[in-house]
Amino acid sequence: MLNRRQFLHSTAAAPALSSSAGAPPNIILVMTDQHRAGLTRASGFPLDTMPTLDRMAAGGAAFHRAYTTSPLCVPARTSLLTGRGPHAHRVRQNSAPKAAVFDKDLFQTCRSLGYRTALCGKNHSYLTPASVDFWRAYGHLDGFIPPGASPQSKDFTAWMQHENFRTGATPTPFPAELQFPHRIVSDSIEFISQSPSQPFALWVSFPEPHNPYQVPKPYFDLFPPDQVPPRAVGPEALANKGFKWQWLRQLELSTYPDYDAHWRRTRSNYLGLLRLIDDQLARLLQHLDSTGLRDNTILVFMSDHGDYFCEYGLERKGAELPELLTRIPMAWTGPSIRPLRNTSDFVSIADIFPTLCEAIGAPIPAGAQGRSLWPMLTGQPYPAAEFESIYSEVGFGGMHYTSSDPIPATWGRTGKPGVIPGYDELNPVTQSGNLKMVRLGDWKLTFDMLGNAQLYHLASDPYELKNLYNQPQAAEIQPRLLATLLQWTIRTQDDLPTAAYQSKRPAHNWYAPHRNPPPGTA
DSSP, X not given: OOOHHHHHHHTTTSOOOOOTTOOOOEEEEEEEESOOSSOSGGGTOSSOOOHHXXXXXXXXXXXXXXXXXXXXHHHHHHHHHHOOOHHHHOOOSTTOGGGOOOSOOHHHHHHHTTOEEEEEEEOOSSOOGGGSSEEEEEOSSOBOOXXXXXXXXXXXXXXXXXXXXXXXXXXXXXXXXXXXHHHHHHHHHHHHHHOTTSOEEEEEEEEEESSSBOOOTTTTTTSOGGGXXXXXXXXXXXXXXXXXXXXXXXXXXXXXXXXXXSHHHHHHHHHHHHHHHHHHHHHHHHHHHHTTOGGGEEEEEEESOOOOTTGGGOOSOOSSOOHHHHEEOXXXXXXXXXXXXXXXXXXXXXXXXXXXXXXXXOOOOTTOOSOOOHHHHTTOOOOGGGGSEEEEEEEEESOOOOTTSOOOTTTTEEOOXXXXXXXXXXXXXXXXXXXXXXXXXXXXXXXETTOOEEEEETTTOTTOOSOOTTOGGGTTTHHHHHHHHHHHHHHTSOOOSOOSSOOOOOGGGOOSOOOOOOTTOO
């Protein structure tokens, strides 16, 4: 382990953040899976689903316009760990984590500076047990069971595997202590307690609120189905959304024919899972408080991507790049981080790694494309132009499947004897082709490999039903959106591997000229 003098010398490229005692800051990444942004009271939702997260965000920094690089688990998580976009790190589907290309990732950077490292929770990335010092892995249907655990742990696993990703119609017949969020926080506390004097980097990765949408009492009916907000748009909206959306809807209905009768139950369970997660976040924060570690711990809360949350008559994710899937919650707290409720700047999951590099005094590795938010988080000047737009992407490549193609009936279907039928929403149909997105102000443009474009004014059309591409009302903004998307595509072109000649790297990975933000900018 590096002592303090060695640590500070090793990070001379940038000033290391430290507490009043001079210790390097700890890092905790708290990630949820398939968590739609905007579902807490502080973010405008009518129900108080995550009071702990709201309090944490109020005392730190919260970003209203945070986005994933891709609304799939493995591509997004690879971007979190490497600071690179999917077409650079080359992981564009969940089945390809080993394809990841990068120079140095978050855990390698932290380990090189003497940090202990851990994963507690869902991995779904290229990481292996050798990547960290402490490994407690979970999936959606099973997870780490310690020696000597009660037989109920195995019973819970068997029950989850039988449920096979569906919505539970009744309370889960196991206590909250057996749910993965509780067990993951217990594992995290065990890791933190092993050597609290050494700096640590910990990934607390909850598999929830991703389906199966199941929840035990007291969370079941904490937000009763008859009290959840109604859908803003139902299945009728799919007439404007194209073949992939419509095919996904038929896949859902053919698997769960009674889906439409129970979408309120799905929403109720989903919101109950949010409160279950929030209670475990509170438990983690209480441990940090009781051990005196919170004042010197940077904690980042985010999700890998969103969820349809039953809008459009859909659940989970799958088709294209709607706001419901691409926008994510993001909040920061920790030493030197000032209260900030940012509603204007666009930030990305890929920005987290470069930000943490700057916070601990490590150089941003070659090939990392995200931008450091550290000056923004600490109240320093930053160029508003750098954060006026953001991009995301999706697609396995090739050509789009259409209604005229002979599509195998088994695509998207999953299931084993003795389990409830299921389906795979990330199938070759919904993920066919390539699609990129750019956000700029209240506008959004998507563009595919065939030149098909969609342009939406989100302030007046939040569910993206009226395509304004090549329409008179978008004539002024359309060229700027196209140019901005092209700029992002060029900017995120991979510059690895490095060889004899070194590229000029901008400070903080900012490309825009440095200037103070205009008055009134959050």
